[in-house]
Amino acid sequence: MMKFFSFFCLLLAGLATYARTAPKREFYEIRIYHINQPDQADRLHRFLKDAYLPALHRAGIARVGVFTPIATDTAYAGKRIVVLIPYQTVEQFTTLNETLEKDKQYQAAGRDYIDAPYTSPPYSRIETILLKAFADAPVMTLPKLTGPQSNRVYELRSYEGHTEKISRNKIHMFNEGGEIKLFHRLGFNAVFYAEVLAGANRPNFMYMTSFDNRASREEHWKTFTEDAAWKKLLAAPEYKNNMLKNTQYLLNATAYSDI
Numbered sequence: 259m260m261k262f263f264s265f266f267c268l269l270l271a272g273l274a275t276y277a278r279t280a281p282k283r284e285f286y287e288i289r290i291y292h293i294n295q296p297d298q299a300d301r302l303h304r305f306l307k308d309a310y311l312p313a314l315h316r317a318g319i320a321r322v323g324v325f326t327p328i329a330t331d332t333a334y335a336g337k338r339i340v341v342l343i344p345y346q347t348v349e350q351f352t353t354l355n356e357t358l359e360k361d362k363q364y365q366a367a368g369r370d371y372i373d374a375p376y377t378s379p380p381y382s383r384i385e386t387i388l389l390k391a392f393a394d395a396p397v398m399t400l401p402k403l404t405g406p407q408s409n410r411v412y413e414l415r416s417y418e419g420h421t422e423k424i425s426r427n428k429i430h431m432f433n434e435g436g437e438i439k440l441f442h443r444l445g446f447n448a449v450f451y452a453e454v455l456a457g458a459n460r461p462n463f464m465y466m467t468s469f470d471n472r473a474s475r476e477e478h479w480k481t482f483t484e485d486a487a488w489k490k491l492l493a494a495p496e497y498k499n500n501m502l503k504n505t506q507y508l509l510n511a512t513a514y515s516d517i
Contacts, residue, residue, distance in 0.1 A: 309368030323517035325509035389452035405470030425461035
């Protein structure tokens with residue numbers, strides 16, 4: 259009895275230690291700038307490169323991704339700039355504007371954007387998606403790519419569910435079901451996996467994988483669909499009919515992106 263009690267105490271102590279040291283789940287903002295004027299892209303890139311990212315870095319946000327749709331995507335190419343911002347807490351997200359208002363360097367470097375007149379706005383609209391990292395992928399991971407940056411492909415996917423419960427089932431498939439582990443084993447270089455808390459297409463979650471080039475992307479997905487572990491997971495009755503829509507966006511990182 260005494261041995262059991264000692265073991266139980268050690269178990270509790272271990273769980274408490276894990277709770278204190280386990281990484282907290284990050285929050286992410288995917289900010290999509292919509293563009294409808296020829297000069298807006300150049301103005302936005304100057305603002306992001308010279309003012310916004312340096313200000314985020316000073317605010318303790320070190321890994322900011324900036325992406326553009328690949329040139330062959332005629333529906334989005336030249337019409338979107340996608341910014342991925344990680345936050346340690348949701349409060350960091352809600353107080354960011356206040357932080358930037360106090361940053362004199364940002365205010366000076368970003369004047370063309372900040373003080374743009376209504377006759378010449380630097381964008382058409384801004385779309386914001388707020389996400390919380392999955393339990394099995396609590397923090398962002400920088401991809402280990404070796405190919406030229408200009409050839410790299412970042413794939414952002416959105417998986418929509420019929421209902422909140424069904425969407426949670428698909429998230430369970432990624433965490434407890436082992437789909438994240440499968441992506442990791444097959445070298446998909448995932449940047450993040452996260453549930454959408456606020457956005458236009460809820461209930462859904464999003465994740466981003468990365469590849470050295472388009473051919474590598476095709477090879478990885480072919481290997482994925484043929485993998486025995488995936489076929490077993492796909493056939494599991496508890497995960498049947500748990501996705502309504504899969505939307506894919508293929509992106510290139512800008513030269514000044516941190517990711």
